[in-house]
Amino acid sequence: MRFFNTEGPVRADLHYLLPPLTRWDLEEVLALIEQKKYFLLHAPRQTGKTSCLLALMAHLNREGQYRAVYANLEVAQTTREDVTRGMAAICSVLGRSIEFYLQDPSIDAWNQTFGPRLTPEDRLLRLLATWASADERPAVLLLDEVDALVGDTLVALLRQLRAGYSQRPQAFPNTVILCGVRDLRDYRIHARSEPAPITGGSAFNIKAESLRLGDFSEAETRTLLQEHTQETGQVFTPEALQQVWTLTQGQPWLVNALAYQACFRSREGRDRTRPIDAAMIDAAKEYLILNRVTHLDQLADKLREERVRRIIEPMLAGESLDSVPLDDRDYLVDLGLLRRAAGGGLVVANPIYREVLPRMLALGPQDSLPQISPTWLDEQGQLDLEALLAAFLDFWRQHGEPLLKSAPYHEIAPHLVLMAFLHRVVNGGGTLEREYAIGAGRMDLCLRYGAVTLGIELKVWRDGRPDPLARGLEQLDGYLAGLGLECGWLVLFDRRSGQPPIEERTRVDEALSPSGRRIQVIRA
Structure with a gap:
């Protein structure tokens, strides 16, 4: 029986699948190969890139006009800056791949005999020239996980491909397809041999196209x-x-x-x-x-990168991304964390990622929470909103200050601590949904527990800005209307300098929204 695949390339005998070659424009790809182009295929992890490359290789070899070989270069990642070991690993992978897919052991034998005698700057170049010259059919090389390589090893790969480019197709591959998560423009190569970082574009300026594999429709x-x-x-x-x-x-x-x-x-x-x-x-x-299945755990691990933090932190807070470099924004789109919405603007790629990002960031505060008795539940086990408010105020006064230091993103530390508390509330009995929008200056939360639904809006009062109360009441009014609720919480975190300690300034007032909804205004 076949099943849904979550590990590695798809196989028609094992997995439900969409035919990989239908997922990109095959006519365009074949035209690029016919024109002897070198190009890229990039897409986020686990979107089907390898399946597409393997299907293309099988198609080309079946048609018989070309000799095509797929090779995964990830094994060379561990060599880091050691070009000698890196080139040896890459050439070994290529020799074994040619033997496996084309039943041609001659290149692997050539590599074992002559490869160690060559300089690392020449070894790949000579191997590919030997392979391309051995048959009148043009060679097509599909290199996967290229962006797993780093530093001088990556530079050596790109420059040797560029050096042989003018000799194609008689004495070098007709076409090379580089595949990875990132577009070539995002390669920032820090090589010991170079005085300054170089870009992929400058190291591989023979690239004709950059194709992106999209998600399913x-x-x-x-x-x-x-x-x-x-x-x-x-x-x-x-x-x-x-x-x-x-x-x-x-x-x-x-x-x-x-x-x-x-x-x-x-x-x-x-x-x-x-x-x-x-x-x-x-x-x-x-x-x-x-x-925290592997895919989502790898996604969350990206949150530690500074380029990712510079976007995700203000995005969760609802702040503008005007000051964030375009390269960083493109990088997160290439990673698959964000997408450009049809109407313009960046949004988190899908609702699952939108939930995962703040959940993962709140794990530090959540693991640091003290033991909290569920005083917010009544005798029937239902959520009592008045008791929940009292419990949060008591929790925040006692533990807010130290817990803020456990949050990985300083600018949204209060948001993460509050979410950690609310996760303890809903644990096993409810859900916590989040909404955030760039430039809106807020995060909205919807807590559902049994028959009770609570809409919450979070805003931050920073130095040099007016009291966010009026704007918050207006925004929360619209959010509650969408939920069909007549009351909710507006939590205003005062992050201005020179404020009294949290236990002294935390209080709750009641206010009416513009439409007359009853709002508990929590100043924290």
Whole structure:
């Protein structure tokens, strides 16, 4: 029985799949190869790049006009700046790949005999020239994980490819496709041999095109899910199909992971007579996030990078990105963390990532929380909002100051501490949803626990700015209207310099929104 794939390239005999060659413009790719171009394919991790390269290699070799070979260069990542070891690793991978995919052991034998006698600056160049010259059919080389290489090893690779470029196709590969997460423009190569960082564009200025592999469309997402229905008879309800699309926006790994968890891991989903419904998809989402599966954990690890922090921190706070360099914004789009919305502007790529980012950032404060008795629950186990407010005020006065220091992003530390507290509240019994928008100067939270829904807006009062109360009441009014609520919380974090300690300045007042909704204004 086939299943939804979440590890490595797809295989038609094992996995539900969309034919990889339909996911990019094959005519364009074949035209570039016919024109003897060198070009790039890039996309975020686990979106199907390797599957596309392997399918292209198989297509070219089946047609017989070219000799195509795929090689993954990630093994050379560990060599770092050691060009001798790096080139030896790359040439070894190429020799073994040519033997495996083309049943041609001669290049691996040549590399073992002559490779060690050559300088690292010449070894790859000579190997590729030997391979390209050995057959009248033009050679096509597909190099995966190129951006896993660093420093002088990466520079040596790019420059040797550039050095042989003019000899193609008789004495060098007709076409080379470099594949990785980032576009070549994002390569910032810090090489010991260079006085200053160099860009990928300057080291590899023979690049003709840069192709990006996109996410699934809504129609493709449904087609993939219905592969399961055709094979097993188990249907997805219309609401479940829509929920998969809404949560993932077609991110391939997320689509497969949600469906795999719902259909193959959950007890209800393994009953093939039971339809997969939206509640099962939501449960699958929670499982993926709470268990920090590899894909989401790797995503969260990126939050430590300074280039990522410079964008995600103001974005979570609702601040403008005017001062953030375009290169940094493009970098996060290439990583798949953000996307450019149809109407303009940057947004988090999908609702699951939108939930994962602040959750992961709140783990430090959450792990630092003291033991808190759930005084916010009544005798029936229902959420009591008055008791919750009292519990938060008491918690904030006692523990707010030290917990702020445990948050990884200083500018949104209060947001993260509050979310850590609320996660303790909803643990096992509710959900916490987040919304944030660039330039709005706020973050909105929706806490759901049983029959109770609470809308919360977070704003920060900084030096040189007016009291955010009036603007906050207006914004919260619109948020509560969308939730169908008549009351909510407005939390104003006072981050101005020279303020009294948190325990002295924390208080709560009541105010009315412009539409007459009753608002608890928490000044913290």
